[in-house]
Amino acid sequence: MCWDDALNDRKKAVTFGDGGYLPEEAVRGCERIFQEESVAIPWKKGDVLLLDNRAVLHARNPFDPPRRILASLCK
Numbered sequence: 001m002c003w004d005d006a007l008n009d010r011k012k013a014v015t016f017g018d019g020g021y022l023p024e025e026a027v028r029g030c031e032r033i034f035q036e037e038s039v040a041i042p043w044k045k046g047d048v049l050l051l052d053n054r055a056v057l058h059a060r061n062p063f064d065p066p067r068r069i070l071a072s073l074c075k
Contacts, residue, residue, distance in 0.1 A: 015021055022030075034057070041049060051058050 010027060011021060011024070014027075040061075041047075
């Protein structure tokens with residue numbers, strides 16, 4: 001899962017508004033839904049992808065370097 005890595009403990013990385021932790025069962029349910037609903041985008045050189053952060057969740061799978069990141073934020 002995207003928040004389960006060397007920098008994050010998945011049991012503590014996502015919390016409720018009051019700071020309480022999500023039950024493990026809820027975390028596993030989210031993982032299952034993320035896997036079921038994921039769509040892999042076949043990238044080609046020069047591709048650009050725009051996402052509305054209010055409409056979709058987004059992440060990436062591990063990759064082999066080199067990596068070039070270009071980002072732009074706008075209102």
